[in-house]
Amino acid sequence: MSTGTPKILIANRGEIAVRIARACLTLGMDFVCVYTAEDAQSGHVRLARDHGAKKGLYRVSSYHDANELLAVADDSGADALHPGYGFFAEDYRFARRMQQRERPMNFIGPSWQVIRDLGDKINTKRLARSLGVPTVPGSDKPIYDEMEAEKFARTIYEFQLQQGIEQPVVLVKASAGGGGMGIEEVHDIDLFRSIFRRIRNYAARQFKDEGVLIEQRIRDFNHLEVQILAEREAANIVHFGTRNCSIQSDGLQKRLEAAPGFAPASINYGFDAQKLLDAITDHSLVMARAVKYDNIGTWEWIVTRDGAPYLMEVNARIQVENGVSAAVTRIRGEAGVDLIAEQIRTALGQPLGYSQDDISFEGSSLEYRIIAEDPKRRFAPWVGRIEKFQWEQKDWVSLHTHVPTDEPYDIPTEFDPNLALAIVRGKDLEEAKRRGLEFLDGLVLEGHGARADELKSNVEFLRARTEGVLLF
Amino acid sequence: MLDISALLEELKRSPYEEISIRAPHCGRIGFSPALKEGMAVYGPQGEFKEKAGTLLAHIERERNLKEVSCPERGEIIAVHRDLHEKFVEAGTELVRLRHFLSRPEAEKRILQKALHLFLAPERARYYFVPSKDIKIKTAGPRSVSVRDGEEVFIMSRMKRETPLQYNGPDGVIYAVYFSHAASVESFTPLIGVCPPDMLAQVEEVVLRVQTEWKERY
Numbered sequence: 001m002s003t004g005t006p007k008i009l010i011a012n013r014g015e016i017a018v019r020i021a022r023a024c025l026t027l028g029m030d031f032v033c034v035y036t037a038e039d040a041q042s043g044h045v046r047l048a049r050d051h052g053a054k055k056g057l058y059r060v061s062s063y064h065d066a067n068e069l070l071a072v073a074d075d076s077g078a079d080a081l082h083p084g085y086g087f088f089a090e091d092y093r094f095a096r097r098m099q100q101r102e103r104p105m106n107f108i109g110p111s112w113q114v115i116r117d118l119g120d121k122i123n124t125k126r127l128a129r130s131l132g133v134p135t136v137p138g139s140d141k142p143i144y145d146e147m148e149a150e151k152f153a154r155t156i157y158e159f160q161l162q163q164g165i166e167q168p169v170v171l172v173k174a175s176a177g178g179g180g181m182g183i184e185e186v187h188d189i190d191l192f193r194s195i196f197r198r199i200r201n202y203a204a205r206q207f208k209d210e211g212v213l214i215e216q217r218i219r220d221f222n223h224l225e226v227q228i229l230a231e232r233e234a235a236n237i238v239h240f241g242t243r244n245c246s247i248q249s250d251g252l253q254k255r256l257e258a259a260p261g262f263a264p265a266s267i268n269y270g271f272d273a274q275k276l277l278d279a280i281t282d283h284s285l286v287m288a289r290a291v292k293y294d295n296i297g298t299w300e301w302i303v304t305r306d307g308a309p310y311l312m313e314v315n316a317r318i319q320v321e322n323g324v325s326a327a328v329t330r331i332r333g334e335a336g337v338d339l340i341a342e343q344i345r346t347a348l349g350q351p352l353g354y355s356q357d358d359i360s361f362e363g364s365s366l367e368y369r370i371i372a373e374d375p376k377r378r379f380a381p382w383v384g385r386i387e388k389f390q391w392e393q394k395d396w397v398s399l400h401t402h403v404p405t406d407e408p409y410d411i412p413t414e415f416d417p418n419l420a421l422a423i424v425r426g427k428d429l430e431e432a433k434r435r436g437l438e439f440l441d442g443l444v445l446e447g448h449g450a451r452a453d454e455l456k457s458n459v460e461f462l463r464a465r466t467e468g469v470l471l472f
Numbered sequence: 473m474l475d476i477s478a479l480l481e482e483l484k485r486s487p488y489e490e491i492s493i494r495a496p497h498c499g500r501i502g503f504s505p506a507l508k509e510g511m512a513v514y515g516p517q518g519e520f521k522e523k524a525g526t527l528l529a530h531i532e533r534e535r536n537l538k539e540v541s542c543p544e545r546g547e548i549i550a551v552h553r554d555l556h557e558k559f560v561e562a563g564t565e566l567v568r569l570r571h572f573l574s575r576p577e578a579e580k581r582i583l584q585k586a587l588h589l590f591l592a593p594e595r596a597r598y599y600f601v602p603s604k605d606i607k608i609k610t611a612g613p614r615s616v617s618v619r620d621g622e623e624v625f626i627m628s629r630m631k632r633e634t635p636l637q638y639n640g641p642d643g644v645i646y647a648v649y650f651s652h653a654a655s656v657e658s659f660t661p662l663i664g665v666c667p668p669d670m671l672a673q674v675e676e677v678v679l680r681v682q683t684e685w686k687e688r689y
Contacts, residue, residue, distance in 0.1 A: 036562075037562075037563060038655075058498055058561050059498075059561040059562050059563055060497065060498055060561070060562050061496060061497040061498070061562035061563070062497070065497055066534075067497075067533045067534035067536050068497045068498050068499070068533050068534075068562070070533075070534045071498055071499055071500075071532075071533035071534050071559075072498050074534075075498075075559045181631050181632075201602060202633060205599065205628075205633075206628075206631050251632070380632070380634070381629050381630045381632055383594060383595055383596075383629060413594075413595045413596050413597075413629045413630065413655060414630075414655060415630060416630050416631075417630055450594070450595070450658045450659070
């Protein structure tokens with residue numbers, strides 16, 4: 001490996017590619033970007049042209065072609081690869097291959113062993129159960145057979161009836177899915193088979209794996225997360241607090257996040273919310289230590305109205321919403337924490353340079369995911385051209401986007417229609433909400449589709465849901 | 473009424489299309505030594521197109537050598553030899569080919585004017601619903617009939633799938649213009665449907681092309 005300035009290949013697109021590139025610039029590291037034909041207009045391409053390394057930009061056929069990405073890494077002289085989220089971020093075979101190839105490279109993420117153990121929902125569930133960490137009742141292996149799946153679903157259905165739940169619901173999930181994709185609810189157990197087949201077909205088309213998970217659908221819950229960061233060799237594992245990701249689309253995809261995860265100082269939850277936050281943080285750290293966690297990761301939790309936590313899964317990678325946690329974190333009292341930069345530093349073997357005692361939390365923050373979609377039509381993605389995208393610059397808002405603001409932008413249909421992330425900070429929840437609304441009021445987002453239809457976005461949805469942030 | 477003679481004459485006046493053969497992915501290119509301008513080349517051959525076309529180049533990435541073969545028969549009009557032994561990006565043009573339209577291609581072009589074309593409403597990926605998909609895969613598209621208002625497609629954008637109804641005259645699917653996993657631009661044809669009252673005309677197109685179109689190479 002090179003001993004000079006590290007050169008990072010960013011094997012991703014969109015706003016995360018932009019944020020990784022900016023983190024590299026902050027750290028004084030060179031970076032290389034890749035893009036597909038559909039993404040030629042994306043902000044990360046421009047950033048690579050303007051600030052990337054010599055040989056800093058490559059057009060590739062796909063973000064999914066491992067051979068191609070590694071060939072680009074060799075040609076550009078990159079010595080580390082940041083996978084972002086999605087694509088290869090949780091592919092332990094890819095991470096292992098990077099380490100074991102003729103010209104080894106650093107994978108900026110957890111080690112392949114950790115990804116193998118925790119990146120898989122089923123393994124995670126087994127491990128959690130072995131450590132006494134509570135998990136959602138359901139299957140702990142992917143099910144392919146219809147009869148077996150129905151038998152399992154009926155067991156979960158009857159279990160809920162026995163628990164006094166009047167309208168039991170079973171969740172059918174694509175085992176290889178993620179980000180809320182490929183999930184359906186079964187309200188009538190007699191309809192289970194048709195839904196199972198639909199999800200199995202969907203999973204085969206989209207993820208090339210027909211495996212399906214069956215779980216109890218827990219209603220009336222909050223979705224919380226614990227942000228973990230660890231040095232290589234798991235020498236020093238710290239947490240960056242909790243966040244709440246309960247405001248989601250119909251398809252269970254996150255839309256508005258807040259940190260910290262609850263606000264017990266101003267909201268009465270009917271249970272000891274601070275104790276709950278401490279408990280899920282402790283559980284997450286116990287698991288992280290048990291698997292020798294060695295980079296950034298997120299423990300995802302369901303918390304029921306009566307304050308019972310269940311571990312859902314672990315995301316062994318950087319997440320979209322990392323910035324909302326960073327916004328309320330101070331290291332030795334200093335603001336401006338960049339978790340992506342911290343992830344890169346530690347993955348390259350640098351020590352954290354601080355301990356849990358040096359980390360404190362201050363204020364409140366919200367993250368708005370600004371997306372071209374129609375919340376009135378079950379959040380159907382909107383496709384077209386963005387003609388105007390502006391917002392008011394304030395010292396309490398950070399906006400991350402790959403959408404250019406000085407020229408029109410055609411939204412590619414190959415990827416999620418995420419346009420931007422806006423992170424708003426306040427001294428407390430009330431101020432963060434007030435500023436959030438002020439930001440949304442000043443946001444200009446205009447465009448037209450192929451049939452001259454006006455741009456659809458979730459801005460009104462975000463505005464309407466701001467007031468209810470952190471409430472059950 | 474379709475003027476088949478006029479359409480055929482128009483096509484005969486310009487029976488070529490130029491095809492740009494591009495790097496399928498990033499990698500190091502090595503052109504076939506025999507390749508030169510003016511050379512006649514072949515596309516895939518065999519009953520199932522199992523034999524690759526003329527070898528144009530090799531592209532290597534991560535020690536995986538991939539052949540770049542000619543997708544159609546025709547004549548080479550340009551070779552970008554300056555790229556030999558260089559690392560190229562995906563989509564870089566390697567070779568240009570002049571391709572003389574084959575009988576099925578000529579037939580397809582004229583049939584596009586005769587059939588009822590159902591267009592993609594949005595830029596997206598399209599799939600047939602499983603019941604149609606199985607029939608098409610096993611017995612070919614002409615074994616499948618569609619009715620106005622019937623759910624025939626799945627439209628996939630950003631991994632979100634929505635059912636799509638066919639709108640148009642009842643008939644059999646005579647031609648399929650999209651492939652799975654490939655993005656389709658809005659307002660481009662997905663299928664060509666032959667209603668029963670147009671069958672005679674469509675058959676005439678097929679017959680005329682079979683007898684009047686001369687294959688080259």
